[in-house]
Amino acid sequence: MVPPRTGEHDRPTSHADGPAETDGGTDPGFDEAALYVVVREAVEDAILGAIGTLMLVGVSFVLIGMGFTTAFETGDPAGAAVGALMGLLGLYVAASTLELVPPVSEWL
Numbered sequence: 001m002v003p004p005r006t007g008e009h010d011r012p013t014s015h016a017d018g019p020a021e022t023d024g025g026t027d028p029g030f031d032e033a034a035l036y037v038v039v040r041e042a043v044e045d046a047i048l049g050a051i052g053t054l055m056l057v058g059v060s061f062v063l064i065g066m067g068f069t070t071a072f073e074t075g076d077p078a079g080a081a082v083g084a085l086m087g088l089l090g091l092y093v094a095a096s097t098l099e100l101v102p103p104v105s106e107w108l
């Protein structure tokens with residue numbers, strides 16, 4: 001239970017005399033407009049990165065599904081090999097997107 005307010009010391013202080021000084025009144029030395037631009041671009045990059053990751057994982061699932069379906073349903077050994085390679089490519093794209101294996105650009 002919270003006790004009732006009594007007296008002048010319990011009231012919130014009014015800053016009508018001047019701006020509130022929360023850190024001693026020193027200027028931090030940065031431009032708020034520039035900070036806004038940096039934060040906005042960082043958030044935009046993060047959102048686009050997340051969407052790109054989800055799209056690449058989705059493409060890899062399609063490659064895996066199509067590849068292994070082709071590999072198992074075709075009667076030709078060449079078709080089975082092409083389907084298996086497509087499925088393995090999908091597995092690699094998913095693993096590379098999720099940073100489980102290094103991308104090809106780091107191998108070269």
